[in-house]
Amino acid sequence: MIVFLVDADNLSSPDWVNEALEILEASEGALAVRRAYGSADNLKGLAEMLRTWAIRPFVNLSLSKNTTDIALASDAMEFACQTPAPSMIVIGSGDADFVPLVVRLRERGIKVVCVSERSKMASEAVYAYDKVLFVGNQKAGSTDSPMDNAGASVHGRANAANSTTAKSTPVKKVAAKKSPTKKTAAKKVDTKAPAATVDKTSVSVILAAVPNLKAGEWLHLSDAAKALHNSKLLGKNASTTKLFNKYPDQFELTPNKQPNKVRYITPLDKL
Known part of the structure; x- marks a missing residue:
């Protein structure tokens, strides 16, 4: 617990x-x-x-x-x-x-x-x-x-x-050329991973991950976030609000200042 x-x-x-x-x-x-x-x-x-x-x-x-x-x-x-x-x-x-x-x-x-x-x-x-x-x-x-x-x-x-014990050893050994290249390579992998996730998201993919949105009813943002996390469409620290705001014609958030609910704008709503 x-x-x-x-x-x-x-x-x-x-x-x-x-x-x-x-x-x-x-x-x-x-x-x-x-x-x-x-x-x-x-x-x-x-x-x-x-x-x-x-x-x-x-x-x-x-x-x-x-x-x-x-x-x-x-x-x-x-x-x-x-x-x-x-x-x-x-x-x-x-x-x-x-x-x-x-x-x-x-x-x-x-x-x-x-x-x-x-x-x-x-x-x-x-x-x-x-x-x-x-x-x-x-x-x-x-x-x-x-x-x-x-x-x-x-x-x-x-x-x-x-680090205090390392000061007694020569500085040149700590600053070896191989360690910076490993760190920079790791950073490149981290920055590309979120971008790949965002590119794969679309309205249809979101609706498949959160099927309760298809009815056009209001859904708690926290429930939508859990479904998106479980489907690996949203990173641990990614913003659910920003994801839905990418599609303002398909999703509506409320209230405007600090949204806690979301709904899908169905084709009938657009008529």
Whole structure:
């Protein structure tokens, strides 16, 4: 069982929560428990997202300090004491206050993952987690998986230790000509793979992968995304919205600002 607990006072953007859910479900599997903790105002801003993903909201008492953190930590430990315990607990917050909780969960054999905006991630909390997933800020021009970036940052301490020992060896051996050519070759393969997937998509292929669209009824975007991922028409971190926006005459998204539903415009609709 995978548990996702969101600190809505810290991770308060519906776009970033949606991005995290799509990546986690594609890479880790179904999230059995989804909860969001926060003030009434912050949870209100996530209302549409909570409804779309069936996330249970928990409004905290209007006290002066740490009510959200304590509520989230209490539920996390309650889950950890269940039999069987969750295989993974995901905490949607970059707050360093959760480090003692993370340590206790790891000691009980539970994998702990953090979801955070890069600007809100406490540097002293990074190494406490098994993995860190950064959402939002690093997306411009990047095709790398945020989960891969997180893994690199978590294991950066070991890499740093290796680099300090490598300094004592001659620099020329490290900068051998063969290593750059291997890296550049790997990059070329990565950049071509997404392009091949996009070129193969068409309206008929999309409808074959998501047959529920053929009736012209509104379908949750998350359901369409799952079907496209299962058919390997959409990469783990590719945008479902961008794919449908390629065919504005065949697919309609709603609402315009933050779409969460899609429908196929049938030939009868065009008459």
